[in-house]
Every structure is written in structure tokens, then in C-alpha cells.
Amino acid sequence: MPKGTIDTGYFSELPEDINIANLNPELFPKHIAVIMDGNGRWAKARDVSRTQGHKAGVKSLQEFITACVKLGIAHVSAYAFSTENWSRPKLEVKALMTMFAAEIEKQMPLLMENGVRLHFLGAIDKLPENVQESFARGIEQTAHNTKLTLHLAVNYGGRQEISHAVTRLARKVSLGELKPEEITLEHIESELDTADIPDPDLLIRTSGEMRISNFLLWQLAYTEFYMTDVLWPDFTRYDLLRALLSYQKRERRFGGLG
Ligand code: FPP
Numbered sequence: 001m002p003k004g005t006i007d008t009g010y011f012s013e014l015p016e017d018i019n020i021a022n023l024n025p026e027l028f029p030k031h032i033a034v035i036m037d038g039n040g041r042w043a044k045a046r047d048v049s050r051t052q053g054h055k056a057g058v059k060s061l062q063e064f065i066t067a068c069v070k071l072g073i074a075h076v077s078a079y080a081f082s083t084e085n086w087s088r089p090k091l092e093v094k095a096l097m098t099m100f101a102a103e104i105e106k107q108m109p110l111l112m113e114n115g116v117r118l119h120f121l122g123a124i125d126k127l128p129e130n131v132q133e134s135f136a137r138g139i140e141q142t143a144h145n146t147k148l149t150l151h152l153a154v155n156y157g158g159r160q161e162i163s164h165a166v167t168r169l170a171r172k173v174s175l176g177e178l179k180p181e182e183i184t185l186e187h188i189e190s191e192l193d194t195a196d197i198p199d200p201d202l203l204i205r206t207s208g209e210m211r212i213s214n215f216l217l218w219q220l221a222y223t224e225f226y227m228t229d230v231l232w233p234d235f236t237r238y239d240l241l242r243a244l245l246s247y248q249k250r251e252r253r254f255g256g257l258g
Pocket residue numbers: 036037038039040041042054057058061079080081085099100103104152207
């Protein structure tokens with residue numbers, strides 16, 4: 001598929017409201033951040049367990065990643081588990097951890113086939129050993145993939161990330177490596193989990209919630225938001241196209257006059 005053209009085969013069951021000719025690959029975001037919300041409500045509506053809802057969420061993420069690869073999006077950051085999610089019932093946390101460890105292994109063929117490199121955001125070193133091991137294997141196996149980097153945020157909090165960056169910079173100051181008045185935005189950025197990754201151009205949040213929920217607080221400074229009522233397990237490749245159509249109409253001024 002030549003660069004800049006859309007794989008119409010993959011998007012062949014277009015709903016009537018989407019005109020694929022209106023999509024302009026030159027205006028696609030380089031980095032999409034996504035808050036995958038609504039798994040619990042999806043499960044409740046079907047009278048199945050919340051774990052079933054999260055499993056359906058994984059399927060949705062698979063489709064999302066595949067569609068992003070087809071569209072040539074270079075980075076996706078997906079919020080899988082926040083630092084605040086530890087306060088959920090123990091059983092749900094345990095089920096999520098088990099799912100993370102197992103799914104990274106299970107998804108490996110799809111990640112390799114699609115050229116997806118895995119990277120993690122958050123305090124991964126505080127996760128159960130088996131989850132850490134599975135993530136480390138995922139990073140190693142996908143290290144040479146180049147089509148898309150999937151930044152999975154697990155045990156991630158934006159405030160915590162900034163606080164860690166401040167600690168590291170303070171250490172440099174105390175060692176005499178840096179003067180306080182020399183600290184620039186670039187110094188701070190280089191200490192974040194997202195160092196060397198472009199800021200998200202587009203943030204998608206599903207399930208009708210209108211919050212950032214401690215996700216990428218620094219990085220979302222000039223990101224365009226797309227909120228939809230669709231619950232994450234129901235979010236399809238066509239919902240992604242709707243988000244892109246909305247995004248490409250925005251005039252991004254970054255605080256200037258455009
Ligand atoms: C929010 O829905 C969703 C989560 C806390 C978990 C998201 C995780 C995934 C979709 C799986 C990611 C997969 C891998 C392999 C890392 P919610 O439970 O808050 O839904 P609710 O608001 O309807 O209760």
C-alpha cells in the first residue's frame with residue numbers, strides 16, 4: 001500500500017455517514033492517545049463480569065492498533081491502568097494484572113505481523129513480577145518493529161511522572177550537574193517517560209466522560225480532544241475514522257493566531 005493512500009479493503013464496510021474520500025492522510029495525527037473507558041458499563045449492560053468487559057476491551061484495542069497501522073499512524077499511547085486504579089476491588093485488579101501478563105504473550109503474533117513496537121509508560125517496576133517479565137519479553141521481541149510504537153500506560157499517573165522528573169532534576173542540581181535557573185522545558189521533557197516521543201496530536205476518550213484522569217498531563221498541553229459516547233469495547237475502526245475526520249477539521253494554533 002503506497003504511503004498516503006488508504007487501504008479501502010480494510011475499511012470496506014463503511015457506514016453511510018463516513019466518506020472515505022474526505023480523509024486526508026497528510027493531515028493524520030502522528031500520535032494518538034486513547035483513554036479506553038467504558039468496559040465496566042459495557043459488561044453491565046450485557047450482564048457479564050467486568051473482566052469480560054476488559055477482555056472485550058483488549059479486542060477493541062487490537063482493532064484500534066491494526067487500523068492505526070493501516071493508516072500509517074506512528075504512535076499510539078493507550079491508558080490501560082492508572083496509579084489510581086489500584087483502589088478498585090482487589091479481585092478486579094488481580095484479573096487485570098493476569099490479563100496484562102497473558103495478553104502481551106497472546107498478542108505477539110499480531111504485533112509482529114503489524115510491525116508494532118511495544119513501549120511502556122508508568123511505574124512498571126512496581127507491578128507483579130510475572131507482569132514485569134511478560135512486558136520485558138514483549139519489549140525485547142518487538143524491539144526491531146518500526147511501523148507503529150504502542151506506548152502502553154500501566155501503573156501510570158501524569159502527576160507522578162512529573163514528580164519523578166522533578167526528583168531526577170533535583171538530584172542533578174544537588175550533584176552540581178545543573179543550575180536551577182538553567183532548567184528548561186527540554187530538561188523536564190527529557191526526564192518524562194515520553195522522552196523523545198512527539199506529543200499526542202489527538203486524544204480520544206470513549207464512554208462520554210470528559211476528563212483527563214491524570215493521563216499525560218504535560219504532553220496533552222496542545223492536543224486536540226475527541227470525546228465520544230461509544231463504550232470502548234464497541235469502538236471500531238470506523239469510530240477511529242470519525243475521530244480523524246473531526247481532527248482534520250481543527251485549526252491548531254498552539255496559542256498563536258494561526
Ligand atoms: C476503563 O474502563 C478501562 C480500564 C481500567 C482498563 C483498560 C484496559 C484495557 C482495555 C486492556 C488493555 C490491554 C492490555 C493487554 C494492556 P472501566 O472499567 O473504568 O469502565 P467503566 O467506567 O464503564 O466501569
